[in-house]
Amino acid sequence: MVIMHFYTFAQDSNSAIHEFGLNLSGPHTFGIRYRAGSENSLLRLTLSSIEGSDQNSKAATNTSKFGSAGIAFNIGFEKRRLISDNLSLYIGSDLLSSYGSNTANYDNLSQKSDTWTLSEGLGLVLGFVYRINSDLDISAEVLPSISYSYGKTTTSSNGGNTSQTNTGFNYGLGDTGANLTLSFRFGNKK
Secondary structure, three states, rough: HHHHHHHHHHHHHOOOOOEEEEEEEOOOEEEEEEEEEEOOOOEEEEEEEEEEEEEEEEOOEEEEEEEEEEEEEEHHHHHHHEEOOOOHHHEEEEEEEEEEEEEEEOOOOEEEEEEEEEEEEEEEEEEEEEEOOOOEEEEEEEOOEEEEEEEEEEEOOOOEEEEEEEEEEEEEEEHHHHEEEEEEEEEOOO
């Protein structure tokens, strides 16, 4: 029985494919995606919305500083069905996680505001993948989703502090719910 298990594992590892690519989602969001598995069933890992900013604004009587950072990580699975020689349809699901923060500091008002938000959700993946050649794939998908977000805003002004909790449900298909991925394929290149 142990020999049979190793034989089955060896067969699976020989047929494994790996894809690593650049993922574009919406007009300002990009990331990286890794897929691994067989021709018909793949694990998906997506790291996106890697962003940050630091801005300073100076006027004669005012100096303001703004900063932000954000990251999103999705993990899921997809099942593919070949519909022509180089074109496959796929369906799957992703667990969605993201974190974002914003800071605003107004020197002349002695005011500072800090906000952070965590979001968790579930998305349904529907897409097509086109095999350009044995090394490159391009895929397009939509990701309708539902998510819950939780965050806090803390404001300091003239020595006093206020805190506010922010919660909400988000659902639907926005501009970040449409993805385009160009992937380099390695491993099994059937």
